[in-house]
Amino acid sequence: SGGGGGTTDAGGGETLTVGMPNGVQTENHSPFATGSSALSLGYAFTIYEPLMMRNQARPSEEPEPWLAESVEWNEDFTEAVITPREGVTWSDGEEFTADDVAFSIQLRKDFEALNTAALPYDTVETDGSTVTVTFTAGQFVNQSKLYDLVMVPEHIWADIEDPTTDTNLEPVGTGPYTLESWTPQAATVVARDDYWGGTPAVPEIRYSSYNDNNALTTALTTGEAQWGWTFIADFENVYIAQDPEHYHQYAAGGLGIDVLYLNNETKPFDDKAFRQALNMVIDRQELVDVATSGVNPPLTSVTGLPLPAGEEFLSPEYAGQELAVDVEGARALLEDAGYTWEGEQLVDPDGEDVTFELVNPAGWNDYLTALDLIKNAAAELGATATVNPVNQDGWFADIIPGGDFQATLHWTDGGATPWDMYSDIMDGAHYKKLGEPATWNFGRFQNDEATQALADYAAAPDDAARAEAMETIQRVFVEEVPGIPIWTRPATAQYSSQNYVGWPSEEDPYNQPQPTGVQAAQILMNLEPAGQS
Amino acid sequence: MSADVHTERGALADAGPAAAEPVLEVRNLSVDYGFGDDPTHVLREVSLTLRRGEVLGLAGESGCGKSTLAYAATRLLPPPGLITGGEVWLTNREGTRADLLALSDAELRAARWRDIAIVFQGAMSSLNPVFRIEKQIVDGIVAHQPRMRREEARERAAELLRLVGISADRLRAYPHQLSGGMRQRVMIAMALALEPQVLIMDEPTTALDVVMQRQILEEVMELRERLGFSVVFITHDVSLLVEVADRIAVMYAGEIVETAAARDVYAKPRHPYSAGLLGSFPPLHGPRRELTGIPGAPPDLSAREPGCPFAPRCPHAMDVCRTELPVLGRTAQGEDNRLVACHLHTTASSTEPLPPSLSR
Amino acid sequence: MSFLLRRVAFYALTAWAAITINFFIPRLLPGDPVTALLGRMQGRIDSNAEHSLRVLFGLDQDTTLWQQYLDYWGLLLRGDLGLSFTHFPTPVSEIVDQSLPWTVGLVGVATVIAFVIGSLIGTFLGWRRGTWADGLLPVATFFQAVPYFWLGLITIAVLSVNLGWFPSSGSYDRGLVPAFTGEFIGSVVYYGFLPALTVVLSSVAGWVLGMRNMMVTVSSEDYVTVAHAKGLAERQVMLGYAARNAVLPQVSSFALSLGFVVGGTLIMEMVFSYQGIGYTLYQAVSTHDYPLMQGCFLVITLSVLVANMVADLAYALLDPRTRTEDR
Amino acid sequence: MLAAHGLTKHFRAGQFRAGGRRVSGRSPARAIHAVDGVDLELHRGQVLAVVGESGSGKSTVARLLAGLIPITDGQVLLDGAAVRLRGRRAFRAYVRRVQMIFQDPFGSLNPVHPVRYTLTRALRLHRRQSTGGTLRGAELEAALTELLERVHLTPAARYVDKFPHELSGGQRQRIAIARALAADPEVLLADEPISMLDVSIRLGILNLLADLRDRLGIAILYITHDIASARYFADRTTVLYAGQVMETGDSESVTQAPLHPYTRLLVASAPDPDDLAGAGAAAVRDRGTGGEPPSLVDPPPGCRFAPRCPYATDVCRTETPELIEVTPGRAAACWGYSTREDRPAVPATEGAST
Amino acid sequence: MRNQLLFLRNGKVVTGLAILGFFTLLAVLGPWISPYDPNQVSDALLSPPSAAHWLGTDHTGRDILSQIIVGARGVLVVGLVAGVSATVVGVLVGVTAGFVGGVGDESLSALSNMFLVIPQLPLIILIAAQLPSAGGLTVALVIGATGWAWGARVMRAQTLSLRKRDFVEAARANGERTWRLVLAEVLPNLTAVIASGFVGTVTFAVLSQVTLSFIGITPVSEWNWGTILFWAQNNLALQRGAWWWFVPAGACIALLGMALTLVNFGIDEIVNPRLRSTGLHARSLRRRGIRPRVGFTPVVREARS
Numbered sequence A: 001s002g003g004g005g006g007t008t009d010a011g012g013g014e015t016l017t018v019g020m021p022n023g024v025q026t027e028n029h030s031p032f033a034t035g036s037s038a039l040s041l042g043y044a045f046t047i048y049e050p051l052m053m054r055n056q057a058r059p060s061e062e063p064e065p066w067l068a069e070s071v072e073w074n075e076d077f078t079e080a081v082i083t084p085r086e087g088v089t090w091s092d093g094e095e096f097t098a099d100d101v102a103f104s105i106q107l108r109k110d111f112e113a114l115n116t117a118a119l120p121y122d123t124v125e126t127d128g129s130t131v132t133v134t135f136t137a138g139q140f141v142n143q144s145k146l147y148d149l150v151m152v153p154e155h156i157w158a159d160i161e162d163p164t165t166d167t168n169l170e171p172v173g174t175g176p177y178t179l180e181s182w183t184p185q186a187a188t189v190v191a192r193d194d195y196w197g198g199t200p201a202v203p204e205i206r207y208s209s210y211n212d213n214n215a216l217t218t219a220l221t222t223g224e225a226q227w228g229w230t231f232i233a234d235f236e237n238v239y240i241a242q243d244p245e246h247y248h249q250y251a252a253g254g255l256g257i258d259v260l261y262l263n264n265e266t267k268p269f270d271d272k273a274f275r276q277a278l279n280m281v282i283d284r285q286e287l288v289d290v291a292t293s294g295v296n297p298p299l300t301s302v303t304g305l306p307l308p309a310g311e312e313f314l315s316p317e318y319a320g321q322e323l324a325v326d327v328e329g330a331r332a333l334l335e336d337a338g339y340t341w342e343g344e345q346l347v348d349p350d351g352e353d354v355t356f357e358l359v360n361p362a363g364w365n366d367y368l369t370a371l372d373l374i375k376n377a378a379a380e381l382g383a384t385a386t387v388n389p390v391n392q393d394g395w396f397a398d399i400i401p402g403g404d405f406q407a408t409l410h411w412t413d414g415g416a417t418p419w420d421m422y423s424d425i426m427d428g429a430h431y432k433k434l435g436e437p438a439t440w441n442f443g444r445f446q447n448d449e450a451t452q453a454l455a456d457y458a459a460a461p462d463d464a465a466r467a468e469a470m471e472t473i474q475r476v477f478v479e480e481v482p483g484i485p486i487w488t489r490p491a492t493a494q495y496s497s498q499n500y501v502g503w504p505s506e507e508d509p510y511n512q513p514q515p516t517g518v519q520a521a522q523i524l525m526n527l528e529p530a531g532q533s
Numbered sequence B: 001m002s003a004d005v006h007t008e009r010g011a012l013a014d015a016g017p018a019a020a021e022p023v024l025e026v027r028n029l030s031v032d033y034g035f036g037d038d039p040t041h042v043l044r045e046v047s048l049t050l051r052r053g054e055v056l057g058l059a060g061e062s063g064c065g066k067s068t069l070a071y072a073a074t075r076l077l078p079p080p081g082l083i084t085g086g087e088v089w090l091t092n093r094e095g096t097r098a099d100l101l102a103l104s105d106a107e108l109r110a111a112r113w114r115d116i117a118i119v120f121q122g123a124m125s126s127l128n129p130v131f132r133i134e135k136q137i138v139d140g141i142v143a144h145q146p147r148m149r150r151e152e153a154r155e156r157a158a159e160l161l162r163l164v165g166i167s168a169d170r171l172r173a174y175p176h177q178l179s180g181g182m183r184q185r186v187m188i189a190m191a192l193a194l195e196p197q198v199l200i201m202d203e204p205t206t207a208l209d210v211v212m213q214r215q216i217l218e219e220v221m222e223l224r225e226r227l228g229f230s231v232v233f234i235t236h237d238v239s240l241l242v243e244v245a246d247r248i249a250v251m252y253a254g255e256i257v258e259t260a261a262a263r264d265v266y267a268k269p270r271h272p273y274s275a276g277l278l279g280s281f282p283p284l285h286g287p288r289r290e291l292t293g294i295p296g297a298p299p300d301l302s303a304r305e306p307g308c309p310f311a312p313r314c315p316h317a318m319d320v321c322r323t324e325l326p327v328l329g330r331t332a333q334g335e336d337n338r339l340v341a342c343h344l345h346t347t348a349s350s351t352e353p354l355p356p357s358l359s360r
Numbered sequence C: 001m002s003f004l005l006r007r008v009a010f011y012a013l014t015a016w017a018a019i020t021i022n023f024f025i026p027r028l029l030p031g032d033p034v035t036a037l038l039g040r041m042q043g044r045i046d047s048n049a050e051h052s053l054r055v056l057f058g059l060d061q062d063t064t065l066w067q068q069y070l071d072y073w074g075l076l077l078r079g080d081l082g083l084s085f086t087h088f089p090t091p092v093s094e095i096v097d098q099s100l101p102w103t104v105g106l107v108g109v110a111t112v113i114a115f116v117i118g119s120l121i122g123t124f125l126g127w128r129r130g131t132w133a134d135g136l137l138p139v140a141t142f143f144q145a146v147p148y149f150w151l152g153l154i155t156i157a158v159l160s161v162n163l164g165w166f167p168s169s170g171s172y173d174r175g176l177v178p179a180f181t182g183e184f185i186g187s188v189v190y191y192g193f194l195p196a197l198t199v200v201l202s203s204v205a206g207w208v209l210g211m212r213n214m215m216v217t218v219s220s221e222d223y224v225t226v227a228h229a230k231g232l233a234e235r236q237v238m239l240g241y242a243a244r245n246a247v248l249p250q251v252s253s254f255a256l257s258l259g260f261v262v263g264g265t266l267i268m269e270m271v272f273s274y275q276g277i278g279y280t281l282y283q284a285v286s287t288h289d290y291p292l293m294q295g296c297f298l299v300i301t302l303s304v305l306v307a308n309m310v311a312d313l314a315y316a317l318l319d320p321r322t323r324t325e326d327r
Numbered sequence D: 001m002l003a004a005h006g007l008t009k010h011f012r013a014g015q016f017r018a019g020g021r022r023v024s025g026r027s028p029a030r031a032i033h034a035v036d037g038v039d040l041e042l043h044r045g046q047v048l049a050v051v052g053e054s055g056s057g058k059s060t061v062a063r064l065l066a067g068l069i070p071i072t073d074g075q076v077l078l079d080g081a082a083v084r085l086r087g088r089r090a091f092r093a094y095v096r097r098v099q100m101i102f103q104d105p106f107g108s109l110n111p112v113h114p115v116r117y118t119l120t121r122a123l124r125l126h127r128r129q130s131t132g133g134t135l136r137g138a139e140l141e142a143a144l145t146e147l148l149e150r151v152h153l154t155p156a157a158r159y160v161d162k163f164p165h166e167l168s169g170g171q172r173q174r175i176a177i178a179r180a181l182a183a184d185p186e187v188l189l190a191d192e193p194i195s196m197l198d199v200s201i202r203l204g205i206l207n208l209l210a211d212l213r214d215r216l217g218i219a220i221l222y223i224t225h226d227i228a229s230a231r232y233f234a235d236r237t238t239v240l241y242a243g244q245v246m247e248t249g250d251s252e253s254v255t256q257a258p259l260h261p262y263t264r265l266l267v268a269s270a271p272d273p274d275d276l277a278g279a280g281a282a283a284v285r286d287r288g289t290g291g292e293p294p295s296l297v298d299p300p301p302g303c304r305f306a307p308r309c310p311y312a313t314d315v316c317r318t319e320t321p322e323l324i325e326v327t328p329g330r331a332a333a334c335w336g337y338s339t340r341e342d343r344p345a346v347p348a349t350e351g352a353s354t
Numbered sequence E: 001m002r003n004q005l006l007f008l009r010n011g012k013v014v015t016g017l018a019i020l021g022f023f024t025l026l027a028v029l030g031p032w033i034s035p036y037d038p039n040q041v042s043d044a045l046l047s048p049p050s051a052a053h054w055l056g057t058d059h060t061g062r063d064i065l066s067q068i069i070v071g072a073r074g075v076l077v078v079g080l081v082a083g084v085s086a087t088v089v090g091v092l093v094g095v096t097a098g099f100v101g102g103v104g105d106e107s108l109s110a111l112s113n114m115f116l117v118i119p120q121l122p123l124i125i126l127i128a129a130q131l132p133s134a135g136g137l138t139v140a141l142v143i144g145a146t147g148w149a150w151g152a153r154v155m156r157a158q159t160l161s162l163r164k165r166d167f168v169e170a171a172r173a174n175g176e177r178t179w180r181l182v183l184a185e186v187l188p189n190l191t192a193v194i195a196s197g198f199v200g201t202v203t204f205a206v207l208s209q210v211t212l213s214f215i216g217i218t219p220v221s222e223w224n225w226g227t228i229l230f231w232a233q234n235n236l237a238l239q240r241g242a243w244w245w246f247v248p249a250g251a252c253i254a255l256l257g258m259a260l261t262l263v264n265f266g267i268d269e270i271v272n273p274r275l276r277s278t279g280l281h282a283r284s285l286r287r288r289g290i291r292p293r294v295g296f297t298p299v300v301r302e303a304r305s
Ligand SMILES: Nc1ncnc2c1ncn2[C@@H]1O[C@H](COP(=O)(O)OP(=O)(O)OP(=O)(O)O)[C@@H](O)[C@H]1O
Pocket: B033, B034, B040, B042, B060, B061, B062, B063, B064, B065, B066, B067, B068, B069, B079, B080, B081, B121, B236, B301
């Protein structure tokens, strides 16, 4: 079939085209190298598989065994015992063994550059049927990082001199597909017939690279590519409307959010009252609609927890409490705290006009648009805000780590529990003085109770203790407003059900829908030819 | 205006010494510069006859229209030149007469170079700098004799170069590799390639020094005798013309003001302008005569006054000169072979005696 | 001889300058590939990865600028352009290898086509000055002034999205693997048509205008009049005498315009998702990928330099006056 | 007044295009011997003509005398004192006394400046107010008017505000002369001041120069290639060939009874309406004086005219002749006038044709 | 004086100047005459042209007409600053090289040739992308710093020919100082060339800046026509059929560029009289049936007055 990507005939056997907006590729099939074509386009995940498959759309769900039959943790999460699956073969016919698992993990321990998950490995041992990994610290919050590690064959990688730079031109993995051909524009993988999980329905997948979002959008709307993820403004009209029956976009919210970091050590955000007041006047729904074209799911819970992904972790205290715009309430709160108005202008208890600056790198359109809206919201309180787009490098290098801002939008890590998110925003363990570079907690929030609770959560021996810690964390978060949660950062993807069905969706959220992640293998194994029904 | 009658008559009556038949007859040629509403009338009904084998000198100061006349006669005037009237009759080798201004493009192209060739004022720049001179000569030959093989044409080109005194190995040279004098000779050789009936030379030697000038002129005159073509020789150097030309036509402000045999013009100029022109050249030999020069400045062709264009500078100007344009005609003395456009000579009513300088 | 020597010296000097500029620009200015990468991924990379990335890229060591400069030359002379950060660990030379032919092919062809067509139209316009042909001039000025990307995007919207005549992106069918087959070559031509068309459209006007002006100037030269006087056919005068000389300055500005052309390609490659060196450079710039940036810029500059040399030679061939003249 | 002794100028070859012909050289050490050991003397109230064909070094002599280009060898004496042009002050003091008029009045006036600017600049540079300061105001205006009147551009008011393109060639040349006169110079170096002008107005300029010479007693160096005008205008004439003086003497006898074979060739080549048979020219031609001037990069040894000279012998081809005084006030650089045994036989002057 | 008048007689120049004048007016008055604040979001998301929004709105309901009006300043200022700085450097380098000759000339020429050969847009992108805050002015200066070479080259050639001209020699013979020779004798004769170089650089600067804005190298919050296109492109204006978001800004750029080209064309015609087009009289020529041709002078026999 031609350039149309084989979308015309219904039925099985059609090539599935995945589009990515990552520009021209260079041949590198390494599952480790950050910029490798395999990772960038995502076909690495059809060749290499993780230990456990977790549902990133529902982080609280138990992970599904994948290459590991099971992973057992000890009490304090410093030791994991991995039992590899039986009957798995590498695509070159060799058998997959516990040695391979141990080797794959040892590789990350030996080469710092490969340890992108930054897991503090201590020892890796195998007894032939299981692998025992120990860590120098408790890894409760990092469990998922271990699950996501993809396995590589020892019989090949052991001979590789420098795995950090090897381009792995003949990739051998356990996954359902093997590499067929590669060009700078596209990589093609074909289904294995000896895959441990059965024969995939899609016989061939082509990973096409486009130079930018626009080109990919065009490809998706014309059907040239049937699976991909990119930000499509007004996706309802631009994308779905082209073929409403088959075109879908699914945004799977995880536990990562975008936060408006507030500088807790300078005016006006050193005053809890003003932080609370601002939080009360921001219209999350509007933000989502205008700034993200409605793609990002809005945050509803006052705890900032994205729902439904975070349902499990929601403190009962705040269950059902929703964020709502309440200008009157906010003004009243300010008045109580000693604020006054001079005409429309808000004046703080010290008698100074309340003004602040919102910064973000120029070019980050959704953020900047959101800042504009926040500026307007602040105006309702009488506070004068200005939006200052800055140079991206400066923002990264100085503004963010040094806390040289009054308010700025930034993301948080996702993770399997809300711990990452809260820790990133308010963990006193990350506290650094203004001007010194901080890795997280850019807003310099200091609350011993919260810091302790975060530490407890990570090290807690049982669920009850964790639940208690989480309740504390959330209470401090709601009451102190260390930062203002804005919206969920979902994993979004577009796909066409013209040829294949069985995609993750709102109705069937078995995983997040993107092709570039360990979940790809699961999704592909879940697909079935369309039109057979 | 109606100079037509007189000039026609004049031209026919003006029988040269050899009394040969005319090869080139320009009749009432008018030329404008400018396509707009207000063009400059540069040539006004100019008539001129060139006879077989004759060297006709065209003299006059800078800007009087000498080059314009030469270019217009061959329709080579660049935009915004515009021929607004007149005829140019050319007799070709077979004896057929044709009006160059009425020919079709193809016919004119055929007539050019074969019947009438022209050596330009800027002969230095007349050669295309990027082609070898061989190609430039051969191109001209082949265009008219398509059946001639290029080798033959090359032979001919070599022969031509030898004719003008340049060794044939210079054929492969580019123009910039030749000295000014050589380039000028190449141009002449090129013009003679097809043995034209008429050779127009527009100030071919002004850029050269006297020694070189003489060499080249002598060569041309020699060739003329050998090949029998007629020459229109344009220059503002009257003393040179007197030497080389058989007949001289003196131009002033786009009009011919006097024509006569070269000797006669020199010895007995009739038009005050001719006289002034001759009086501007210091003689190299003979007694140191008083130089008179011509007072005033040349006229502006774009703003013509009625009357004789020379009147403002003329020491003998009369009232009639300022109102009426004199036409080219016989002098009152009734000399043969001489036409003058001056009221002093043509006005029958002129009672005043002629100034001595004009009546020698 | 001295002419040649001087040119060679000039090119050597320019090459040195380009290489040096190339070295310093990325280094003297702030920014760092790791933060740029993190920024680009906006949280999709674990924040803890930062350190491992620095180790990987060798950014954790401190060397003096001078030492770096010497190292850079040393490597360069061995043809080693380093490893790309974004495409780690692919050697830059490999990336360049992969993208340069596409740019040179497409842009080269398009530029030559534009030059030829533009010069021909310009010849015609200059020759026919003062007739209806002058009416084409405003059209030409308009096309000269349109921003390239705008033209490209509108062309895509109309010809490929709405009418579906041409593919909107890519350099050849993504299903094909490069090989010397009719199918592949056909596909390359088909995919290259639209980009080439827009490049031609936007650059042809400059050649038209330049050539027209030169034609007007040249056609009043004496030697053109002489050519007419010789009774040569009009076509021969127009092409052989007038255009032949009018094209000379065009050739030298052609050489100089190549730099602009390559600049234009960058945009073309972005708009048409065409694989090529320009887009690679842009990518490298936005990711602070120094080695790649340097490699691309160097290669672009050197190819412009080479093209200039070729044009210089062509000029010398076309104009005998520039050749040494020993009598 | 102004004298030059052994004036020599060598240009580096290959740096300059002359007459469209590139003077190229293979190695930079080669030099164009544009002027080689020229001696000149200018006297108050006299005109010295320098004639010679194109490229013979006439303009170079003028520019050397004007101090516009550095001298390779020899010296220039002003009032008997050697001229040193080190530094601006000395240069300005020098140009105040020695001024130059250029060949081309169309090129020597800046098209963007009106007459007033051109002349006032010259006045302000060279004249002082009666009180001492730079000339300005009414005094300047008066000087301007006086200057224009001196070159017969009257009424002055009609010309002061014109731009060069609004003036005729003759008028422009007068402005150029006026500019030179602004310094009240004692010496005028006129480099072909009429060759670009129309025949009918040339005379006006020559007459003006003659008038200045007579009225102001200025010494004039008159450069021309037109030997007839030298006869008409100059008191003395020097003939230059390939950068060297061939002959010098009073104008009348140089033109009427030339001594040097080159001068004879020059005189014979000049168009002469009175000699319609071309007898004189033919006479010279028959002896075969064709050919071109020698290369100045490596000039022939001996007499530079020897390759074209019909009388040349081996001496001429090997040894360079000095100027030999033939009769009082007349000298020729030709071995024919020496007393050497092996001198070539140059026939006695053919005499002026009458 | 007459030179200036001549300038205005040229139709192309007048058209070009009129368009330029219009945009200049926008640039000066922009913030006061724009109907809205270009950053003011409203509820009318991506609405087509209407009475309230003549050129419609963008994805956040900002008024596009206002963006264009306010953006004119950014474009023109960059053009002007880049043009001026490049011209100044170009004149300095070119005239100096042409006037001093010798080694100075050689090295300056080599320098400008170098800048000519190094591809400019990539260089600008390289530099602009690295500067801490590449605002409009910075970009203008970068463009100026890289774009002077062409002008310098032309200027050098012109100076070289002027330097040999008699009037410069004459002024020198008169005892003028060197700086005066350059300033009073040479420079005024370069006016047209300088003007044309300036206009050319402005054109290039405008197109470069717009391109840089479009690809997002410069801050997209600074309004100029390129920024508008940047937003449009990033929000799929064409795919969404929002032509009003895409077309007017592009047309403005093209119009401005065209105006500049026209002015330059006019200057060219003034500098080179041969170009002074017969096109001026095209209509009257057609009426009279004259086809102006090189080599075949038209012959018309009309009744003469
Ligand atoms: N393109 C033009 N537009 C207007 N007038 C022109 C044009 N070309 C020439 N002329 C005018 O036509 C007149 C005649 O010019 P022409 O070249 O024929 O003079 P000429 O006698 O050959 O002068 P010269 O001795 O300098 O060659 C001049 O006054 C000139 O100004």
